[in-house]
Amino acid sequence: MGKVACANVLSDLYAMGVTEVDNMLLLLGISKELSNDQRKVVIPMILEGFRDLAKEAGVTINGGQTVVNPWMIIGGVATSVCTRSEIIMPNQAVAGDKIVLTKPLGTQVAVNLHQWMSLGTPSWNIAKDLISAEDVVKGYDDATTSMTTLNLAAARLMHKHGAHAATDVTGFGILGHSRNLAEFQTAEVDFSIHTLPIFARFTEVCKQLIEKGGRNFKLLQGLSSETSGGLLVCLSAEAADKFVEEMRSEGGTAWIVGDVVPGNKTSRIADNPEIIEVSY
Known part of the structure; x- marks a missing residue:
């Protein structure tokens, strides 16, 4: 904690x-x-x-x-x-930029499932038929590893690769924070998010929880709260590829999750985003 x-x-x-x-x-x-x-x-x-x-x-x-x-x-x-020179102002994204995320999504799901299981709550009575105890523990451990990892390496690479804008992803979820960032841009652009890296097994569990009348975390809608999440960074297309490669070579995680496109300073998630299942 x-x-x-x-x-x-x-x-x-x-x-x-x-x-x-x-x-x-x-x-x-x-x-x-x-x-x-x-x-x-x-x-x-x-x-x-x-x-x-x-x-x-x-x-x-x-x-x-x-x-x-x-x-x-x-x-x-x-x-x-x-x-x-030590500050990167978060308002210089331009159409054609790529959007990079440096940590997986799903910390709220991980913590809640683990708590439900530990306390034997009514919510766990629904969830226990959808995911094994072992997978809950693994997801919780992975989320803990992610939440206790500093975003320092990503911040340093933002300077090296000329980032145009960034925010951290926390309580408003990836959609909430990307909307806030989009509203702050100088250029008339939108953020279009097409990929969601999510801790393994949680995507299907969230879908089935809704079908069973359980809690709707709104994970696939980008509205599930995150704690100590990654940085959401806008970079040129070439720089984004290098940023991701270097983050991974240093033992971190990063994915290109979206595009900066002409628009009206808002953000949206694709109707059927690509899901990347992440396990540490």
């Missing part, structure tokens, strides 16, 4: 090409439902995770705030003082 929070906070700066972060503040809400003994175990582990990933990013934590809260919450603030 600490690592996920740290990665998520830093992604806001990475999405603007800022790779050197000067300071972080850690914000912690300790659940009042935890006993003192539970706090002694849980809190140090969460803080350790946050610190470990901050160290990996080369960032120091110099303060923050802790409060007692109904829920267990961790977040933070990341700041950097930059020169103009």
Whole structure:
């Protein structure tokens, strides 16, 4: 949980090409439902995770705030003082650009399925006939690996390959965040998304959950919430190919998922997008 929070906070700066972060503040809400003994175990582990990933990013934590809260919450603030050349403004996409995504989709599905299974909820009574426990655990582990991976490598490659615009994909899903990015463009363009990389097995499970009267995550509509998701980056066609190749050569993930086309500053997902099943 600490690592996920740290990665998520830093992604806001990475999405603007800022790779050197000067300071972080850690914000912690300790659940009042935890006993003192539970706090002694849980809190140090969460803080350790946050610190470990901050160290990996080369960032120091110099303060923050802790409060007692109904829920267990961790977040933070990341700041950097930059020169103009260190920032990539997110408004220079042009028709003909390709759109790249650097992490798979489906973190909300992964976490919910795992929670349903662990608690034996009514939702799991529907889902258990659609996916095995082993596949739920594998998907959850893959999602955890993704959520705790920094977007730092992608931010560095944005500079190297001349990215025109970018955003991170989090709570509004890939469609929500691509719409926000499209609205911010200087040129009159649309974002057309034709491919969705999704954690393995989740596409079919989501379809069948709807048919069985279960929850509709709206994953294939691009509206499923993501946590600590990838960067959505607009680059020239040639640069996009090189960006993807280099991300993969460095052990990361990246896919060309769409096109920038003439339009009215909005975003859409194809009626039948290509699905790429991703497993770590």
